[in-house]
Amino acid sequence: MVIEALKKENVDVIFGYPGGAVLNLYDRLYDADIRHVLTRHEQAAVHAADGYARVTGRPGVVFATSGPGATNLVTGIATAYMDSVPLVLITGQVSSPLIGTDAFQEADIFGITLPITKHNYLVTEIADLPRIMKEAFYLATSGRCGPVLIDLPKDIQQAEGEFRYPKTVQIPGYNPTYDGHLGQINRAIKALARAKKPVLYVGGGVVSSGADQLLLELAERTEAPVTTTLMGLSAFPGCHPLALGMLGMHGTYWANIAVNEADLLVAIGARFDDRVTGKLNRFAQGAKIVHIDIDPAEIGKNVRVDVPIVGDVKRVLTELLKKTEAKQHPDWLARIEELKNCAPRGYCQEPDGELLPQFVIESIYRETKGEAVITTEVGQHQMWTAQYYKFKNLRSLASSGGLGTMGYGFPASLGAQLGRPEETVFCIAGDGSFQMNSQELATAVNYNIPVKVAIINNQYLGMVRQWQQIFFQRRYSSVALGKGPDFVKLAEAYGAVGLRAEKAAEVAVVLRQAMATPGPVVMDFRVRAEENVFPMVPPNCPTCEMIRGDEE
Amino acid sequence: MKYVLAVLVENKPGVLVRVAGLFARRGFNIESLAVGKTVDPAISRMTIEVEADEKTLEQVVKQLNKLINILRISNLTHEPSVNRELVMIKVKANATNRAEIQQIVETFRAKIVDVSLHSVIIEITGNEEKLEAILLLLSHYGILETVRTGKIALLRGSKVTKNGEVKENGKDVL
Numbered sequence: 114m115v116i117e118a119l120k121k122e123n124v125d126v127i128f129g130y131p132g133g134a135v136l137n138l139y140d141r142l143y144d145a146d147i148r149h150v151l152t153r154h155e156q157a158a159v160h161a162a163d164g165y166a167r168v169t170g171r172p173g174v175v176f177a178t179s180g181p182g183a184t185n186l187v188t189g190i191a192t193a194y195m196d197s198v199p200l201v202l203i204t205g206q207v208s209s210p211l212i213g214t215d216a217f218q219e220a221d222i223f224g225i226t227l228p229i230t231k232h233n234y235l236v237t238e239i240a241d242l243p244r245i246m247k248e249a250f251y252l253a254t255s256g257r258c259g260p261v262l263i264d265l266p267k268d269i270q271q272a273e274g275e276f277r278y279p280k281t282v283q284i285p286g287y288n289p290t291y292d293g294h295l296g297q298i299n300r301a302i303k304a305l306a307r308a309k310k311p312v313l314y315v316g317g318g319v320v321s322s323g324a325d326q327l328l329l330e331l332a333e334r335t336e337a338p339v340t341t342t343l344m345g346l347s348a349f350p351g352c353h354p355l356a357l358g359m360l361g362m363h364g365t366y367w368a369n370i371a372v373n374e375a376d377l378l379v380a381i382g383a384r385f386d387d388r389v390t391g392k393l394n395r396f397a398q399g400a401k402i403v404h405i406d407i408d409p410a411e412i413g414k415n416v417r418v419d420v421p422i423v424g425d426v427k428r429v430l431t432e433l434l435k436k437t438e439a440k441q442h443p444d445w446l447a448r449i450e451e452l453k454n455c456a457p458r459g460y461c462q463e464p465d466g467e468l469l470p471q472f473v474i475e476s477i478y479r480e481t482k483g484e485a486v487i488t489t490e491v492g493q494h495q496m497w498t499a500q501y502y503k504f505k506n507l508r509s510l511a512s513s514g515g516l517g518t519m520g521y522g523f524p525a526s527l528g529a530q531l532g533r534p535e536e537t538v539f540c541i542a543g544d545g546s547f548q549m550n551s552q553e554l555a556t557a558v559n560y561n562i563p564v565k566v567a568i569i570n571n572q573y574l575g576m577v578r579q580w581q582q583i584f585f586q587r588r589y590s591s592v593a594l595g596k597g598p599d600f601v602k603l604a605e606a607y608g609a610v611g612l613r614a615e616k617a618a619e620v621a622v623v624l625r626q627a628m629a630t631p632g633p634v635v636m637d638f639r640v641r642a643e644e645n646v647f648p649m650v651p652p653n654c655p656t657c658e659m660i661r662g663d664e665e
Numbered sequence: 666m667k668y669v670l671a672v673l674v675e676n677k678p679g680v681l682v683r684v685a686g687l688f689a690r691r692g693f694n695i696e697s698l699a700v701g702k703t704v705d706p707a708i709s710r711m712t713i714e715v716e717a718d719e720k721t722l723e724q725v726v727k728q729l730n731k732l733i734n735i736l737r738i739s740n741l742t743h744e745p746s747v748n749r750e751l752v753m754i755k756v757k758a759n760a761t762n763r764a765e766i767q768q769i770v771e772t773f774r775a776k777i778v779d780v781s782l783h784s785v786i787i788e789i790t791g792n793e794e795k796l797e798a799i800l801l802l803l804s805h806y807g808i809l810e811t812v813r814t815g816k817i818a819l820l821r822g823s824k825v826t827k828n829g830e831v832k833e834n835g836k837d838v839l
């Protein structure tokens with residue numbers, strides 16, 4: 114019944130891991146023509162499904178068994194929940210009569226995942242199953258997207274029942290608002306017409322709504338510069354003249370100053386996260402704030418909002434553009450140009466010097482022409498990716514933003530590649546993060562998923578080391594990874610290709626070789642160990658007070 | 666300040682945990698919570714008393730609204746409504762002061778529902794001030810134990826808090 118429902122939902126791939134409580138489910142899968150990808154850890158299955166969902170916009174589907182199988186999903190579910198990624202997760206559960214008896218491999222996954230799912234279900238009657246499946250897909254993919262979990266006891270899997278898949282859903286307590294309030298939209302239009310120093314602050318909502326073209330139109334028509342969050346990077350072309358790059362803790366110098374000087378901030382599908390705002394009461398102090406978001410709870414949660422608009426970004430922008438007039442802001446753009454010119458140079462790669470991580474990432478950008486699908490792990494390499502890879506296309510980045518989950522990027526790249534088989538998929542990884550799910554090399558090789566993993570190998574938990582350097586007087590406590598494994602040999606041990614670069618001149622060669630290789634490749638880039646990410650806003654400081662990296 | 670919310674929820678397993686968990690997780694303070702079925706057995710009604718400032722209350726309501734099993738939330742705080750709570754109070758009592766206690770009970774239109782040699786149980790229903798007043802008085806005799814149902818509230822007049830459209834002045838909080 115589950116399989117039939119998945120077919121109705123046009124699911125083409127399931128990520129999962131079998132076990133005693135899902136034997137029946139997997140037996141049905143044996144005859145079904147839906148692809149199942151066996152990862153080597155359940156956490157990787159969720160991340161893979163998440164990567165698939167982020168780059169395709171379609172919900173990712175996961176199977177896992179009861180108890181440890183289900184609890185292994187938790188980090189992945191929380192990751193997806195924080196970044197509003199649509200997933201449907203189906204876990205096996207012990208038979209209904211055994212629930213609550215501490216049976217073998219029983220874990221209350223319903224209870225455990227209550228705070229990290231958009232909604233979850235424990236199925237108690239076979240008759241409810243088709244409706245629950247339908248609701249789960251609907252909830253996961255509508256409104257503000259998110260993960261939905263269905264816990265399915267073994268006896269329910271065995272039960273026979275008539276399969277009638279509902280055509281529509283009726284969930285009385287769930288009515289997302291899609292159309293923005295016209296009065297508020299008009300106020301936003303007026304604010305845009307009046308503004309002299311507008312900034313558009315763009316988050317993941319623009320990506321999930323698919324509103325990149327409308328955003329481009331709005332920015333160009335009103336000549337408003339655009340800054341994005343980590344989640345919003347792929348929503349606006351990074352090399353566009355109006356692009357300011359990312360804002361916040363490791364945002365660009367000019368983006369943070371521009372927000373500080375702006376007289377109008379239009380937040381679109383973004384949630385004023387603390388990594389973005391720094392000290393809250395100093396954020397965009399001089400600006401009127403328009404906030405467009407599908408989730409009413411986000412509006413006014415962190416900052417006071419002058420014009421609240423609840424609705425789907427695409428619909429709201431469509432409405433907004435009907436009456437928005439063209440404007441020019443030569444002075445404002447000149448000011449931003451000035452900021453760009455007085456910003457510190459990011460890095461300087463000496464041809465014979467130590468290899469710099471920023472150079473590696475900029476090289477990946479150059480070699481892929483900004484057209485690749487990128488996933489990242491979490492740490493310094495993630496921030497450098499945000500700073501130096503200029504994303505061109507919508508949904509070309511999958512990175513754990515809200516939860517910051519190390520171990521996300523590599524399995525996510527496998528899902529991303531399966532979702533977009535024709536495209537080049539890179540995982541930009543840290544040497545620490547990669548080791549959290551490196552067992553997935555087996556999955557990559559087994560299914561010949563040709564992802565290119567670029568390990569920015571600084572032999573440190575670099576981001577933590579950077580904080581210890583700056584805020585704890587270089588007392589490096591448990592951040593050195595030592596020599597670590599030989600990543601080239603590790604790749605080879607799994608049957609993948611391993612490559613290494615230690616000098617600037619080798620980088621492009623290695624990248625081209627990797628892209629010319631038909632299967633999965635791991636690249637070990639030996640970079641300078643103690644390089645830092647700048648600019649940096651110290652935690653809980655106003656974002657205009659950055660450590661630029663060139664003071665000395 | 667204290668706010669009173671009437672929350673209609675689907676009568677499904679786990680709903681109470683969802684609500685209680687949300688309050689705990691987001692650091693909202695529940696003063697009291699009372700739950701029971703409505704005339705429609707598929708729907709339960711929760712009366713939640715929240716201690717919060719206005720901004721926090723707004724978040725409470727918005728976050729509650731995101732729970733799929735929640736059908737409707739009404740803020741009764743500023744609506745004309747009848748607020749009641751039932752308390753049972755076990756008070757030390759002996760032959761000499763029992764009559765005195767009896768008098769207090771009568772004045773408050775409470776009831777003595779159990780008598781033993783050394784104590785009585787008093788049942789009283791009322792709004793907060795009334796309950797606080799009697800508790801203060803009875804504390805002179807020595808309160809052994811109390812139990813409270815939590816506040817419940819209903820709009821005055823023919824207005825109702827209903828699932829679906831906004832009724833008369835049954836003002837929707839959002």
Ligand SMILES: Cc1ncc(C[n+]2csc(CCOP(=O)(O)OP(=O)(O)O)c2C)c(N)n1
Nearest residue numbers: 492493494517519543544545546574575576
């Ligand atoms: C699962 C998990 N554990 C711990 C952390 C805390 N943390 C954030 S960044 C980081 C270091 C990451 O090291 P590495 O992957 O080598 O990346 P680098 O910063 O060196 O580029 C750590 C430990 C985390 N984000 N996720």
Ligand SMILES: [Mg+2]
Nearest residue numbers: 543544573575
């Ligand atoms: Mg590292």
